[in-house]
Amino acid sequence: MIELRxxxxxxxxxxEILEFKKEYPLVKFNFILNEKNDESVSYVKMLExxxxxxxxxxxxxxxxxxxxxxxxxxxxxxxxxNMVIVARPLGFDNEEKIIERISPxxxxxxxxxxxxxxxxxxxxxxxxxxxxxxxxxxxxxxIDVKGKKALIIGRSISVGMPIFxxxxxxxxxxxxxxxxxxxxxxxxxxxxxxxxxxxSGQRNLIGSEDISKKAIVIDCGYxxxxxxxxxxxxxxxYFTPVPGGVGPMTIASVIKSGYxxxxxxxxx
Numbered sequence: 001m002i003e004l005r006x007x008x009x010x011x012x013x014x015x016e017i018l019e020f021k022k023e024y025p026l027v028k029f030n031f032i033l034n035e036k037n038d039e040s041v042s043y044v045k046m047l048e049x050x051x052x053x054x055x056x057x058x059x060x061x062x063x064x065x066x067x068x069x070x071x072x073x074x075x076x077x078x079x080x081x082n083m084v085i086v087a088r089p090l091g092f093d094n095e096e097k098i099i100e101r102i103s104p105x106x107x108x109x110x111x112x113x114x115x116x117x118x119x120x121x122x123x124x125x126x127x128x129x130x131x132x133x134x135x136x137x138x139x140x141x142x143i144d145v146k147g148k149k150a151l152i153i154g155r156s157i158s159v160g161m162p163i164f165x166x167x168x169x170x171x172x173x174x175x176x177x178x179x180x181x182x183x184x185x186x187x188x189x190x191x192x193x194x195x196x197x198x199x200s201g202q203r204n205l206i207g208s209e210d211i212s213k214k215a216i217v218i219d220c221g222y223x224x225x226x227x228x229x230x231x232x233x234x235x236x237x238y239f240t241p242v243p244g245g246v247g248p249m250t251i252a253s254v255i256k257s258g259y260x261x262x263x264x265x266x267x268x
Contacts (some may be wrong), residue, residue, distance in 0.1 A: 004141055009137065027262050031059070032086045047087075063090070074101060084102050110127060128254075132253040133253050136249060151193040193212070194214065194216065197220065199220040199229070219241075228242030
């Protein structure tokens with residue numbers, strides 16, 4: 001079995017970010033969080049650690065309501081160098097309304113309707129961080145997905161769905177499993193798949209007996225015990241370990257996307 005590890009690719013991405021930073025030194029990342037939500041705080045801590053290490057300008061904004069978040073997002077639109085990252089989940093009802101107000105040119109998470117639309121039409125530069133990490137790993141290890149059967153388990157707008165769209169665009173024969181699909185059907189599809197992407201956030205929906213020895217298993221999950229959506233090492237051809245697989249690339253991918261957006265022209 002070959003482990004697909006993201007550390008070397010992360011270093012390459014960091015070098016690319018530093019080159020972007022030379023050309024666009026005024027780019028600033030605005031991290032919106034809810035201090036009362038542990039997941040939101042944890043995500044911002046990881047983002048902060050990364051940008052501090054690279055000397056990238058940033059600001060942390062703690063909000064207590066959706067309305068407060070919307071006001072801050074609107075205030076960022078005056079400067080193209082502002083990038084806005086909402087540390088989801090914030091724990092508010094209708095928190096997606098904050099994302100709806102972000103300019104697509106200031107959306108490194110690639111979650112605005114405009115950026116999602118571009119992805120649907122084939123622009124893989126508009127992949128969210130985790131999804132971009134998965135595709136980058138496959139490309140880095142020169143894994144050709146054309147014609148392969150791919151099963152994506154989970155359909156979130158930031159992970160499962162964009163990975164499905166990307167693999168489809170790259171020529172894979174894709175199936176998307178979600179909460180309305182029976183576990184029995186997911187297990188059956190898994191055993192028949194060449195590529196299995198675990199992105200549901202649920203532990204062990206499939207077992208070792210549901211994975212072919214020739215499969216490529218990509219685990220996007222991360223749980224409190226430090227393991228992924230499966231807590232065993234599958235007997236397969238390729239596997240992303242947790243930690244060390246997809247994870248190291250995710251934050252770097254988001255920050256690189258911010259600089260990529262800065263290179264785009266504003267057509268408005």
